[in-house]
Amino acid sequence: MTDTDANTPRRKSSLLELDARTRKRNAAETRFKVYGLIAVGIGLAFLLALMVAIISNGTRAFTQTFITVEMTLTAEEIEAAEASVLKTGKYKEMVGTAIETALGRAGIDTDMDQKTLLLMLSSSAGADLRDYVLANPEMLDQPLTFDFLASSRVDGYLKGRVTRESLSEDKNLDAAHLDLVDQMRDAGIVERRFNWRFITGADASESRPEAAGMGLSMIGSLFMMLVVLACALPIGVAASIYLEEFAPKNRFTDLIEVNISNLAAVPSIVFGILGLAVFIQVAHLPQSAPLVGGLTLTLMTLPTIVISTRASLKAVPPSIRDAALGVGASKMQATFHHVLPLAMPGILTGTIIGLAQALGETAPLLLIGMVGFIATNAPETLADGFLAPNSAMPAQIYEWAKRADPAYYERAWGGIIILLVFLLAMNFVAILLRRRFERRW
Known part of the structure; x- marks a missing residue:
């Protein structure tokens, strides 16, 4: 090697032209950013899927199906109910009579007896009416509009959770009940509303899910x-x-x-x-x-x-x-x-x-x-x-x-x-x- 070769300076790298090492480093940085964005995207996708599942399945719990009837409770009926050992049973009879009256006013004909009609309501309907009367004695002998909770099967039918095919193995409701529910909905007797009881109420037994609250x-x-x-x-x-x-x-x-x-x-x-x-x-x-x-x-x-x-x-x-x-x-x-x-x-x-x-x-x-x-x-x-x-x-x-x-x-x-x-x-x-x-x- 001559002195001229040893003292000859190398070609300086240009700021406008990237060498191989710089291009490789920049490519690695770009890949790392892409991997990071992919990781963030996967996390957001899982979060979005979770939120969609929670909202789509949970929002239906905040609405409930109610059966609205008009009734007049007399003091004689309440005294007879309170004198009975099975107090809620007497109140259930009052509820059944009110349902039959509401169907007659709406022009809906049915062959179901009172006991069969009550299957469309929550089993707590009698207790709810009794608690209301005890808390509001001034409402006796006056026209009263009361909203009763529908049973979980009726509520599930109006929410799309219960179908006519699934009722084939149900011991309480059948297709005739669903036909009657459709007529009652058209007449304005049955409707879905916001369920404040879910937010303010207490838990219920396994047979009364419609009455359960947080x-x-x-x-x-x-x-x-x-x-x-x-x-x-x-x-x-x-x-x-x-x-x-x-x-x-x-x-x-x-x-x-x-x-x-x-x-x-x-x-x-x-x-x-x-x-x-x-x-x-x-x-x-x-x-x-x-x-x-x-x-x-x-x-x-x-x-x-x-x-x-x-x-x-x-x-x-x-x-x-x-x-x-x-x-x-x-x-x-x-x-x-x-x-x-x-x-x-x-x-x-x-x-x-x-x-x-x-x-x-x-x-x-x-x-x-x-x-x-x-x-x-x-x-x-x-x-x-x-x-x-x-x-x-x-x-x-x-x-x-x-x-x-x-x-x-x-x-x-x-x-x-x-x-x-x-x-x-x-x-x-x-x-x-x-x-x-x-x-x-």
Whole structure:
């Protein structure tokens, strides 16, 4: 090689002409972006499919078929009904008479007797009329328009869930009932309306799916979340402040931190077993009570709150602590007056996320018996709200999903919609609180 060859400079690469290595690198970046977009698209597709399934199956639970009749209840009839041992039976006879009268006014002829006509109504029709009369005695001897729940089969027929072919094996309804329902719908006696009872009512027995509601289970979940908030938030924040700001760094605190991280990964059913053993068998707290459910979910939520709170405390710049200590503040004053307010948005966000996770848990509630009791009345006092047997929304959804009647399957989807609304509301509150208390530096 000559000196001329050694000293000859190489041709400089042009900014307008990319070499092979640059083109290869740019191609790799483009492929990575495409892979990322594909992954996001797959995730959105699954989310869209899930939302479509939930909305399409669950929205029908918010409407219900009602049979509207006009009737006049006399004091003599009510006194005779109340004097009977089988009180609801007398009221059912009144309902059957009102149905026959409504059909006659509409000009609808039928050969069905009163007992056969009542098969189109919910089995709770007599009890509903009795409860209304007891709550509104001033309506006696006055014209009354009453909306009775139709049976789940009639409701399913108008929603397209029940067909004439499927009724061939039904013991109660037949094609003649469906023909009569069509005539009653044309006459305005039968119609579908929004079902407020699904939102405000209680659960019902397996033979009355049309009367089932989520109201009391929503109250049970509310009291459980109050217990979780009152127990998990102060304990979790206090433990986090001590571990992050005051605890000495040694093997003992390292062991505690490792155990907290491990507890966050423990399956929720393990906490249910722990709650069953400690709160019910040892402490003898009432089974199926929201207090027990809240304490059990507190054990599950504590690690989440501790981890999120410690992360929020770590995110505060050390200069804030140094500045407070530099002007003479004590360690406690620097923590509570300066560090904690700056970490509050993250603490509140982590707390609400932990509550949202606890709200959707089912396995711990199954083990403490929150599906073994059907509450029929709302708690009368605050103590009853915590100690009286009740259910919770996820446990109620699970109970409905395993029942045989298709109407309960429909209501399970509707319960999922209500649960998702609660979760979205809690996440929205978390965003608002974070923006309200967030401080930038």
